[in-house]
Amino acid sequence: MSTDLDILKDVSTEEYKYGFTTNIEMEMAPIGLNEDTVRYISAKKNEPEWLLEWRLKAYRQFEKMEWPSWQNFEMPSMDLQSISFYAAPRKKAKLNSLEEVDPELLATFEKLGIPLTEQKMLAGVAVDAVFDSVSVATTFKGKLKEMGVIFCSFGEAVQEYPDLVKKFLGTVVPHTDNIFAALNAAVFSDGSFVYIPKGVRCPMELSTYFRINAENTGQFERTLIVADDDSYVSYLEGCTAPMRDENQLHAAVVELIALENAEIKYSTVQNWYPGDKDGKGGIYNFVTKRGICKGVNSKISWTQVETGSAITWKYPSVILRGDNSTGEFYSVALTKNKQVADTGTKMYHIGKNTRSRIISKGISAGEGQNSYRGLVQVGSGADNARNFTQCDSLLIGDQCGAHTFPYIESKNNSAMVEHEATTSKIGEDQIFYLNQRGIDTEKAVALIVNGYAKEVLNQLPMEFAVEAQKLLAISLEGSVG
Amino acid sequence: MLSIKNLKASVEGKEILKGLNLEVNAGEVHAIMGPNGSGKSTLASVLTGKEAYDVTGGQALFEGKDLLDLSPEDRAREGVFLAFQYPVEIPGVSNINFLKTALNEIRAYKGLPNLEAKEFLKLLKEKQKLLEFDAALANRSLNEGFSGGEKKRNEIFQLAMLDPKLAILDETDSGLDIDALRIVSRGVNKLRNGKNSFIIITHYQRLLEYIVPDFVHVLYKGQIVKSGTKELALELEEKGYDWLKEDSHETEAAEILLPR
Numbered sequence: 023m024s025t026d027l028d029i030l031k032d033v034s035t036e037e038y039k040y041g042f043t044t045n046i047e048m049e050m051a052p053i054g055l056n057e058d059t060v061r062y063i064s065a066k067k068n069e070p071e072w073l074l075e076w077r078l079k080a081y082r083q084f085e086k087m088e089w090p091s092w093q094n095f096e097m098p099s100m101d102l103q104s105i106s107f108y109a110a111p112r113k114k115a116k117l118n119s120l121e122e123v124d125p126e127l128l129a130t131f132e133k134l135g136i137p138l139t140e141q142k143m144l145a146g147v148a149v150d151a152v153f154d155s156v157s158v159a160t161t162f163k164g165k166l167k168e169m170g171v172i173f174c175s176f177g178e179a180v181q182e183y184p185d186l187v188k189k190f191l192g193t194v195v196p197h198t199d200n201i202f203a204a205l206n207a208a209v210f211s212d213g214s215f216v217y218i219p220k221g222v223r224c225p226m227e228l229s230t231y232f233r234i235n236a237e238n239t240g241q242f243e244r245t246l247i248v249a250d251d252d253s254y255v256s257y258l259e260g261c262t263a264p265m266r267d268e269n270q271l272h273a274a275v276v277e278l279i280a281l282e283n284a285e286i287k288y289s290t291v292q293n294w295y296p297g298d299k300d301g302k303g304g305i306y307n308f309v310t311k312r313g314i315c316k317g318v319n320s321k322i323s324w325t326q327v328e329t330g331s332a333i334t335w336k337y338p339s340v341i342l343r344g345d346n347s348t349g350e351f352y353s354v355a356l357t358k359n360k361q362v363a364d365t366g367t368k369m370y371h372i373g374k375n376t377r378s379r380i381i382s383k384g385i386s387a388g389e390g391q392n393s394y395r396g397l398v399q400v401g402s403g404a405d406n407a408r409n410f411t412q413c414d415s416l417l418i419g420d421q422c423g424a425h426t427f428p429y430i431e432s433k434n435n436s437a438m439v440e441h442e443a444t445t446s447k448i449g450e451d452q453i454f455y456l457n458q459r460g461i462d463t464e465k466a467v468a469l470i471v472n473g474y475a476k477e478v479l480n481q482l483p484m485e486f487a488v489e490a491q492k493l494l495a496i497s498l499e500g501s502v503g
Numbered sequence: 504m505l506s507i508k509n510l511k512a513s514v515e516g517k518e519i520l521k522g523l524n525l526e527v528n529a530g531e532v533h534a535i536m537g538p539n540g541s542g543k544s545t546l547a548s549v550l551t552g553k554e555a556y557d558v559t560g561g562q563a564l565f566e567g568k569d570l571l572d573l574s575p576e577d578r579a580r581e582g583v584f585l586a587f588q589y590p591v592e593i594p595g596v597s598n599i600n601f602l603k604t605a606l607n608e609i610r611a612y613k614g615l616p617n618l619e620a621k622e623f624l625k626l627l628k629e630k631q632k633l634l635e636f637d638a639a640l641a642n643r644s645l646n647e648g649f650s651g652g653e654k655k656r657n658e659i660f661q662l663a664m665l666d667p668k669l670a671i672l673d674e675t676d677s678g679l680d681i682d683a684l685r686i687v688s689r690g691v692n693k694l695r696n697g698k699n700s701f702i703i704i705t706h707y708q709r710l711l712e713y714i715v716p717d718f719v720h721v722l723y724k725g726q727i728v729k730s731g732t733k734e735l736a737l738e739l740e741e742k743g744y745d746w747l748k749e750d751s752h753e754t755e756a757a758e759i760l761l762p763r
Contacts (some may be wrong), residue, residue: 455591457575458551459605474594
């Protein structure tokens with residue numbers, strides 16, 4: 023007899039659907055990591071001297087640092103001397119239009135549901151597509167430029183807007199922050215750059231799609247978003263990778279800067295290859311994301327849906343420097359099979375009347391391990407700081423785990439910090455109830471999970487909320503019926 | 504429509520149903536009464552395929568199909584509906600989204616296309632009006648924070664929306680005050696159309712004053728020991744179950760009274 027337990031097991035061990043590889047001729051950096059690697063990348067990108075120096079400084083810092091040991095999983099050994107730190111599709115000279123993009127690449131993104139030809143684009147979304155180490159295409163550039171919005175690959179920004187890059191690069195996440203941030207600063211290859219000028223409300227969603235393709239490489243991209251006074255931007259990133267037996271490292275850095283009255287909404291749908299059901303392969307996702315609400319009344323909101331990666335290690339944070347500024351963190355993290363997620367946020371209240379809100383929804387299935395780790399820090403000058411944290415865990419089956427590590431440090435008596443936490447299990451009664459209304463177990467689980475994650479999914483831009491819902495359903499899909 | 508023959512079922516090795524017989528024809532309302540532990544809710548669970556119950560003998564045919572061989576969702580799609588005694592809460596899932604999913608799953612099973620949003624909303628409004636069901640409840644998360652009465656009303660609302668051939672009401676009257684009982688009963692009566700059938704499981708005769716059954720059966724120790732018309736319910740109310748307990752060997756005689 024097929025029991026609910028069996029079905030749950032099937033449901034929670036479904037295979038990955040974006041695991042194909044693209045056969046395209048690649049140009050790769052020699053295997054290994056040393057100062058020459060850093061010089062190689064910088065030369066490939068035709069970078070100015072100051073940036074090379076900045077990278078080398080980071081590299082020297084990296085050499086002095088240790089791998090972290092405080093996380094709630096065993097750090098896998100990573101041999102950085104056996105991978106290549108730069109991989110780019112060969113054909114690339116400077117591209118002037120989409121027609122010049124290798125059709126094989128366009129087909130790859132098409133297959134992933136990311137159409138790059140503008141006439142096929144979803145209305146109102148501009149996309150930057152990053153394939154291994156380089157950006158292959160950015161859409162709607164012209165239209166955005168008319169309004170003064172800069173949205174381009176990081177490499178291009180270094181060439182075209184060096185002053186802006188120089189002014190803000192590394193100001194939120196210094197290379198000394200942690201070993202992965204140092205590594206990224208040394209070897210980052212591309213990523214996206216966004217600048218929204220004063221008083222401009224960016225008219226469309228900006229989106230970057232990251233794809234790891236090549237074997238024996240890592241992806242180290244860097245994203246920098248600056249919202250000048252009184253501006254607004256909503257930005258979304260998506261990610262996938264082929265199925266490979268080796269683990270691949272992804273160590274990105276994202277920096278957000280919101281000036282006076284500015285608002286940045288940053289959404290992530292992360293679906294890197296999670297490894298197979300026995301935990302073989304998959305992406306190691308070690309990412310540093312931080313924003314600073316520099317100006318008064320500014321706001322930064324992080325929303326993340328994390329379904330992929332063998333290991334996810336990320337804590338998108340907000341430094342609330344400006345008075346009356348607001349930081350938000352909305353997260354759904356799903357782990358199944360042998361996936362591990364150690365994720366959460368840090369909210370640093372520095373300015374007066376600063377507010378933060380943290381909603382974290384963990385979903386553990388199979389043998390997945392899910393940890394929420396969060397820090398709410400209130401500085402002595404942060405009068406009337408407010409924080410609300412809610413962190414919920416949902417368990418599917420009895421082989422998985424959910425953990426919470428909330429930290430609160432307050433140096434100001436007027437601060438108000440609230441923390442709520444719940445843990446629940448998908449009940450057989452809930453599944454039977456839905457079965458009895460004609461809904462099969464697979465759909466029932468998807469319905470329950472989406473209901474549970476709704477508060478977070480509602481924060482995503484409409485088109486992506488639908489995608490994220492499907493992704494959650496697919497991630498839990500099994501061979502039922 | 505439903506033909507149950509010599510049905511035996513157990514939970515955790517303990518036999519609860521011990522050879523139950525019941526025939527329900529299209530358009531009929533059957534009430535099943537009986538003391539606590541006689542197997543009333545077990546019957547509902549076994550017919551709808553709840554996992555913890557093992558069928559150890561006998562059969563249940565629904566429109567000629569072996570019901571016990573179907574998955575719970577397929578039984579529902581074939582037209583068997585259970586109004587739960589204790590409806591569960593499913594946070595974050597809107598009643599409307601849930602009903603649309605359920606309705607379209609059932610339609611897909613029958614080879615029908617999904618109901619368009621407009622048609623669905625029309626149906627929703629129609630049934631809300633018919634049952635005097637609060638639109639605010641329809642928009643809320645499935646049973647989340649509903650009172651006991653609201654949950655029961657929501658079961659009847661789902662019954663109206665899904666329009667099954669056979670509805671089993673498992674102690675729908677339990678926990679209802681007299682007003683709620685009236686509203687729920689009125690709803691059920693409005694849904695009777697001469698083609699659909701109802702099995703009403705209840706402890707009390709009170710509900711049967713509002714929903715008048717064609718037949719009343721007494722379930723005792725896992726068997727139907729007596730069947731009759733609505734007057735039997737009154738007799739039970741008056742005398743209790745004890746007089747039947749002594750007569751439980753009359754099972755075979757009782758079967759003769761079963762409608763054919």
